[in-house]
Amino acid sequence: MATKKKKTKLKSLSLGRPPTVKYTASISSKATRTLIRTHHTLEKQRAKALADGDDAKAEAIAKEIEVKGGLQKYQKASLLGQSNDRGGDSSKILMEWLTPVVPMLREQLKNSHPVRMLEVGALSTTNACSKSHLFEMERIDLNSQSQGIKQQDFMERPLPVTENELFDIISLSLVLNYVPDAVGKGNMLLRTLKFLRTTKYTGNLQEFFPSVFLVLPAPCVMNSRYIDEAKLEGIMKALGFVCVKKKLSTKLVYYLFRLESATTKRNFGFKKEEIRSGKTRNNFAIVLK
Template identity: 60%
Template sequence: MALKKKRTAKSLSHGRPPTVQRPKSISRKATRTLINAHHVLEKRKAQAILKGDKAEEAAIEKEISALGGIKSYQQASLQGQRNDRGGDSSKVLMEWLEAAHPALKEKASAGDSLRLLEVGALSTTNECSKSGLFSMCRIDLNSQAEGILQQDFMQRPLPQDDEEKFDIISLSLVVNFVPDAQGKGNMLLRTLDFLKDPDCLASTEMGDFFPSLFLVLPAPCVTNSRYMDEDRLDSIMESLGYTKTRYKLTQKLVYYLWTRKRLPIPRRKFTKTQTRTGASRNNFAIVLRTSPG
């Protein structure tokens, strides 16, 4: 009888969503080390795939599994979202949108909430979710909670009409996890397929903020990369039709709100070009080979 009860308890615990129970706390240093290790291994794996080296790919996959796979990466990311670790990045977004809150609340009360697509969602209780101002759609490669659809943004079916498009897309610490430079560019390019057309809210008090892309990157991606700096990122985003509306740089992260102001400029391409020298630089890069528009 005791054995039966023990099995029942184990089954219930196993079926409980991971976000119900907080993962065991680990230090800031251990969290950062784990996340960085995943990034390095994913980049090596992508390089092995490009070379067609199946043995190397399998070996790296074993290393990733030994670290706990994508679940361990997500737990580390969730750890970083705790209030005592700086909180979730959507707090910055909600602060930036403060001037638009009355209009957003009015639309929400009328049952016409603006639509927000959160890519790489880890929680259903972050600031943008709790605000009640948006109709939320959350997706992630490995869903950690009910209310988050398990889906790859790059494989998500394209919207069939404006009703299926979004007013804002959140890519918070997502682009930097894409293992290759062209993949990063393709992800930014793909946001245009899911955002509403520019000027859809231009005549309202929300026109300065929507449609838009909320982008968050580790600060060194822009401040210490061989192939990326602020001017180059500005040029890439402007070629896609975005205008930088808000910007915030901290010691660890850089936050952007890019408002879609016009259609993209066709035939503008960006290759992997060195912008800084120095042995201590990282290799973060964004390549746009596909012509937008």
């Protein structure tokens, strides 16, 4: 009689990522896109193998990822994708949206009450938000590539104890799509509530804060079997957010969700249900149980 395989619960982002290897060669624009797509596909396959309890398959996929350059090569490709000649850094869009409140951000900084930003999955210390010098920045990533980025898994980050440890804005730029399973994606969005301030803001600041800056590959929203814009905004609304800004392009979608009132719900009912059919659809999904 065959024994039932033990399933491995993906408790953190780090479980969905393989070891890293050194990589120094340059990457062309076309190769960059191919590398990122391949890396994401292999990561999803590895996450599924882990969830199914197939450790042998998961290990084989991890080795394949390592042969292809691992997380470090993926991050190099992502950094190249953020360079000016590859379309620029996504935080430029956020800074454009925040133009009306720049004077207030400067005033907050001058009065020693800076607006605090947590950048999850940070790859650089020189993006538009950092170079603006308008925020008190804290940057984290699973595999830090710079001295100004703390090596940390957001899902395992200690919860704030004092008001000073809370943030006014959390950046999830091309992070949610990396989470290996649909439940994990929902848990990440839910967890942002524990790190955002709930105090009232004055003037125009209340139009933008507290908030989550969410950036995803466009196909995650525009070509998924399980997610479209209406469902994404419905999920965020259930958590207590309202969409105040958005920009859709052929490659990326950008959203700024302001937190109006953090939810106290324990059951949400957002399942992995097909809302669009077709062989060309992808399987990006967010589940809030």
